[in-house]
Amino acid sequence: MKKEMGIFDILYVLAKRRTFVIVFTLLFAIGAIVYSLLAPKHWVSKAVLVPVEDSGNVFGALDGGMLGMRSGSLLGGMQRDPAVEFVSIMQSRSFREEVVKEFDLLRYYKLLDKPPLEAMEKAVFRLGNKMTHISTDQESKLITIKVETKDKLLSKNIAQYYLDSLQEYLSTKRGSKSKMQRQFLEEQVSYTKATIESLAVALKDFQKENRAVGLDEQTEALIGLYGESVAQYYKAEIEYEVAKQQYDSNSAVLADLARRRDVLAGKVKELESSNSQLVPSYIPQISRIPDLSMQYAMLKINLEIQKTVFEYLYPQYEIAKLEEARDMPSYDVLDSPSLAGLRSKPKRALTVVVITVMAFLLACLLAVIMENLQVTHRDQMDRVLGAFKRKTPGKE
Known part of the structure; x- marks a missing residue:
């Protein structure tokens, strides 16, 4: 046994x-x-970030106003955990594909000889399950990004790319109602501002072309000049009619009064024409005053309307920007990626x-085991030899 x-x-x-x-x-x-x-040596580069949560202090002064109403109606019930959202974004397939393309990881994983779809699938899998490790602490909300490669500089660059791409996504691609409102108001403000500038240029060109710098004052000056000329003409006409009663038709006095009357009549007629040489260059022609006044008034009205619209839109635009900033999640980087000093493996x-x-x-x-096998083998040999000796007749 x-x-x-x-x-x-x-x-x-x-x-x-x-x-x-x-x-x-x-x-x-x-x-x-x-x-x-x-x-081969592997190097780890790590980044730690924490979501910045809105405490409401910055926007407290706007409670009860337009921003408060918008926040209550548009953003109510949309509370999300920024840490979970950030991790989900960085672990998405599209995000990983951008990393693979940016750092040519198909070559790093030696997958260039594979079919494109298969190579990308394997590269994305290895990136998410072997090269990068993204975790979050539910209590502190700290998000840790670890990147491990055979090149310490590559590890640092990939970790930094994760931070930069996350910030770019949050600022440019992440949609929100407040962002759409801000974009709409921004377009309206830009359009209104361009319209005001266009009307201002048109008004300036109109004044320059028609010499209508101060149309009311210029009209008053022209009317004064015209009224004085007409008054002098009527005065000369009366003097001529009175002289006709006193002097002979061939009288030199009557002839002088007639010439003076004719000169004043021509002056009045010239003032009423559109090409009068008697009106200074800075005063519009009297025949054009109604049209100029109408055009000038329309330009001024349109300009004032656009200014009023701009004065209403711009504060709304500023409020929309503040609301978008509050609605847009952000983060603080506690530990930036750096070159590893010690290898990870x-x-x-x-x-x-x-x-x-x-x-x-x-x-x-x-x-x-060898000893047991040897002992077992020896015991078996001893039993075989013992059995053989019992069957062989012994010598006396």
Whole structure:
């Protein structure tokens, strides 16, 4: 019957087969040392960020106003955990594909000989499950991004790219009602501002072309000049009619009054014409005053209307920008990615120690098994020889 081995039996076997145990363990230890020295080094770059939550202090002064009403009607019931949202964005497939393309990870993973779709699928999987590790702490809301590659600079650049791409996504691609309102008001403000500038230029050109710098004052000056000329004409006409009663038709006095009357009549007629030389260049022609007044009034009215619209729109636009800033999630970077000072793997000392210990235990197990096999084989041989001797006649 086979006897069970005790602790002393095991120690005896190990002492007996110590050469095998030592050689076996040394071979594995040397192999572990060689592996740890030749294995490619990996480097980790880490970034830590925390979402910035709106405390409401900045917008407290606007409570009860337009911003408060908009916040209550548009943003109510849309509370989301920024940390979970940030992690979901960075773990999305489209986000990872951008990282693969940006850093040519198909070449890094040696997948260029694969079909494009298969290569991208494998690269995205390895990026998300082996190269990058994104985690969040539910209590502190800290988000940790770890990137591990064979190049310390590549690890740092990928981690930084995650931060930059996240910020770009939040600022340009993430849609919200407040953002759409801000964009709409921004377009309206830009259009109104351009209209005001266009009307101002048109008004300036109109005044320059028609010499209508101050149309009311210019009209008053022209009317004064015209009225004075007409009054002088009527005065000369009256003097001429009175002189006709006193002087003969061939009188020199009557002839002078007639010439003076005719000159004044021509002056009045010229003032009423559109090309009068008697009107200064800075005063519009009297025949054009009604049309100029109408055109000038329309330009002024349109300009004032657009100014009023702009005065209403611009405060709304500023409020929309503040609301968008409040609605837009953001984060603070607590630890920026940096070049790793220590490799993450291989851990040479740990690797050598673990493999050496496991090799020693395996060597001990093999030594015990070999001893048991040898003992079993010897017992079987002894039984065979004993049986053979019993069947053979003995000598006397």
